[in-house]
Amino acid sequence: DAGVIQSPRHEVTEMGQEVTLRCKPISGHNSLFWYRQTMMRGLELLIYFNNNVPIDDSGMPEDRFSAKMPNASFSTLKIQPSEPRDSAVYFCASHGTASNYGYTFGSGTRLTVV
Amino acid sequence: AQTVTQSQPEMSVQEAETVTLSCTYDTSESDYYLFWYKQPPSRQMILVIRQEAYKQQNATENRFSVNFQKAAKSFSLKISDSQLGDAAMYFCAYRRGGGATNKLIFGTGTLLAVQP
DSSP: OOOOEEEOSEEEEOTTOOEEEEEEOOTTOOEEEEEEEETTTEEEEEEEEETTEEEEOTTOOSTTEEEEEEETTEEEEEESSOOGGGOEEEEEEEEOSOTTSOOEEOOOEEEEEO | OOEEEOOOSEEEEETTSOEEEOOEEEOSOSSEEEEEEEEOTTOOOEEEEEEETTOOSOOEETTEEEEEETTTTEEEEEEOSOOGGGOEEEEEEEEEOSSTTOOEEEOOOEEEEEEO
């Protein structure tokens, strides 16, 4: 099992550019979560999907952020246009049907917007 | 709304000694799960230990154990025989039970330093 795979590991972009972060969950996991980690706000849930359907996107900061899960093995988080305050580590996590387990996290994408 | 509080921003322990990290939570639910995650400098989030609220017995995983006090809504992590590799940020997390679609709510973390 390769775990949750995120790409890229690091991303540096200029303000105003579009950024796309990618995630491949663990095969067979039916829930996928996007978290953002910053020093000021800690770990925040942005959005999560169950069976590819968005369940709760109340954590998405504004319309510049969008997330999709076109199939069970792939999800994207897009920021357009990006701003310096979006600089953070973005984690993807997946979860299976055994409800007493925590989530498995990817290695995260460190995004820097200059 | 459920909340998780970690009141110790930083802790330090001598190698081979024992340290306890504190966590309290607030919920009106009766079915839930609690977790401790470790985040070393590599930034990988690693599940250390979990506790089901319906279990009275405290969870243990090798050198890691918890003290789960349900009535007090307290969930502390004890690390015995601390090792240099235990140095990391530790996050306490809560998840409501009842299915696979419930989000993890994290505390603000405790940064643990291990002194040789």
